[in-house]
Amino acid sequence: MTRDEQEYDDLPQDLIDQLKSADQPVSMITSRVDREISQLAEAHFSRRRQTVWSRHPAWAAVAATALLALLLVQLRGPQVDEHVPIYADLDNSGRIDIADVLYLARTRGAEQQQRAEIDAFAMRVVSLAPTGETS
Amino acid sequence: MAKTEISDRRSDADLVDVCNHGDAREATRAFETLYNRHKNYVIRVALRFVSDHDSALDVLQETFSYLLRKFPPSGKGLTLTARFTSLLYPVAKNSAITSMRKSRRFPRSDNLQVDDLPAKPPVLDSDIAALLGELSDERREVLMLRFVDDLSLQEIADTLQIPLGTVKSRLHLGVRQLRDSPETKIFFDS
Numbered sequence: 001m002t003r004d005e006q007e008y009d010d011l012p013q014d015l016i017d018q019l020k021s022a023d024q025p026v027s028m029i030t031s032r033v034d035r036e037i038s039q040l041a042e043a044h045f046s047r048r049r050q051t052v053w054s055r056h057p058a059w060a061a062v063a064a065t066a067l068l069a070l071l072l073v074q075l076r077g078p079q080v081d082e083h084v085p086i087y088a089d090l091d092n093s094g095r096i097d098i099a100d101v102l103y104l105a106r107t108r109g110a111e112q113q114q115r116a117e118i119d120a121f122a123m124r125v126v127s128l129a130p131t132g133e134t135s
Numbered sequence: 136m137a138k139t140e141i142s143d144r145r146s147d148a149d150l151v152d153v154c155n156h157g158d159a160r161e162a163t164r165a166f167e168t169l170y171n172r173h174k175n176y177v178i179r180v181a182l183r184f185v186s187d188h189d190s191a192l193d194v195l196q197e198t199f200s201y202l203l204r205k206f207p208p209s210g211k212g213l214t215l216t217a218r219f220t221s222l223l224y225p226v227a228k229n230s231a232i233t234s235m236r237k238s239r240r241f242p243r244s245d246n247l248q249v250d251d252l253p254a255k256p257p258v259l260d261s262d263i264a265a266l267l268g269e270l271s272d273e274r275r276e277v278l279m280l281r282f283v284d285d286l287s288l289q290e291i292a293d294t295l296q297i298p299l300g301t302v303k304s305r306l307h308l309g310v311r312q313l314r315d316s317p318e319t320k321i322f323f324d325s
Binding site: 012014024044046 | 154158159160162163166167170171174175178179182183188191192195196199200203204206208266267278279282283310313319322323
């Protein structure tokens with residue numbers, strides 16, 4: 001307490017005690033009143049749409065990156081091993097035929113270099129006996 | 136309400152921070168803790184101005200409804216720069232005065248200001264009325280804030296939005312009046 005405050009703070013303690021005692025309210029706040037306030041608060045804050053991810057943005061970023069990576073892998077589809085010779089039973093049908101050429105075309109895309117390889121494969125298929133056996 | 140509020144030891148400032156930034160569940164719990172911690176204080180303040188318990192409960196609900204609106208769903212919210220009770224007092228007081236006006240206990244006047252109080256409070260506990268009945272409303276209010284609510288002089292000035300000098304003056308004159316009053320003189324003589 002500062003000296004200034006002490007100068008004015010000169011009510012006798014007995015009087016202060018009486019004032020404090022007289023100021024105490026009787027119990028009137030019922031559980032119903034408490035519930036009403038609680039419901040008000042709940043309704044008010046329910047408009048606040050925060051999720052656990054917004055409270056942990058670092059984890060949210062990791063999860064989003066992982067999900068994106070997974071989606072990209074799914075979209076790319078199965079990849080053909082580029083070391084497989086361009087004369088093979090790619091579709092596991094039991095024989096090497098035009099269907100394998102078509103399979104290669106679907107998976108390798110339309111780049112010019114790859115198209116040349118596909119064409120070469122196609123020529124080999126049609127130049128062989130009707131049923132090409134797998135090696 | 137969950138009983139955990141009773142043992143919640145977070146400061147009022149921390150609870151306000153959660154109300155500002157926490158998710159819906161955390162903010163609700165923090166607000167409930169603030170309510171449980173300060174509801175009796177608001178009722179005490181209300182009863183200094185209103186005449187009945189129902190009105191005091193209305194003041195309680197109005198005060199905390201007002202406080203709720205200070206915490207928007209998003210945005211900065213409330214900044215606590217002083218005691219939480221310093222924030223509650225003027226809200227409860229103004230709500231009580233509004234309630235008194237509505238109850239038509241006092242003549243209507245377009246000139247009636249929020250600070251216009253009756254010469255004597257409508258109802259005070261008979262003990263307080265006996266002790267403080269002769270004081271003006273302004274002096275009684277400052278004395279109650281100082282000696283019952285334990286506010287510093289500066290806190291009283293901030294709460295009532297009046298100069299510190301005015302607080303000192305009202306306090307000094309109020310104490311002197313009690314010292315001279317037959318009902319309270321006995322306390323000073325002992």
